Amino acid sequence: MGEFEGSNFNNIIRQIIKKSLFTERQIEIILNHKNIEQLEFNISKGAYFRQVSQSRDKLMGLFYSIILLRGLGILLPDDIDVISRLAQQVSVIKDSDVFPEREEQVMNVIDKLVRQACGM
Numbered sequence: 001m002g003e004f005e006g007s008n009f010n011n012i013i014r015q016i017i018k019k020s021l022f023t024e025r026q027i028e029i030i031l032n033h034k035n036i037e038q039l040e041f042n043i044s045k046g047a048y049f050r051q052v053s054q055s056r057d058k059l060m061g062l063f064y065s066i067i068l069l070r071g072l073g074i075l076l077p078d079d080i081d082v083i084s085r086l087a088q089q090v091s092v093i094k095d096s097d098v099f100p101e102r103e104e105q106v107m108n109v110i111d112k113l114v115r116q117a118c119g120m
Contacts, residue, residue, distance in 0.1 A: 012093050012107060013093070016107075016110070022058060025041075033055075079117040083117065
């Protein structure tokens, strides 16, 4: 799957997506199915529903991974707090215009906190 035209995300969100387990298209499909955003897709119905299935499988895998890591004590309550705070900041950033010179600073802070939470 290559890049597609007209991203619906700002640069910071796109950078976070690149480091995630999901593609931009899969995030768009999840947003669409959760009725968070209504997006149009210029792909065949078969391709769309195949990507819906892939997105659902990845999302379920993510949830099971969180349950497993939390249950085994690998993902600690403090880690969850850091993730929650970062998610709140991303929620603000997603609808904001961030100056290009600040984007790298924001990503550096996010990277640093994620690495600290990972602790490996």
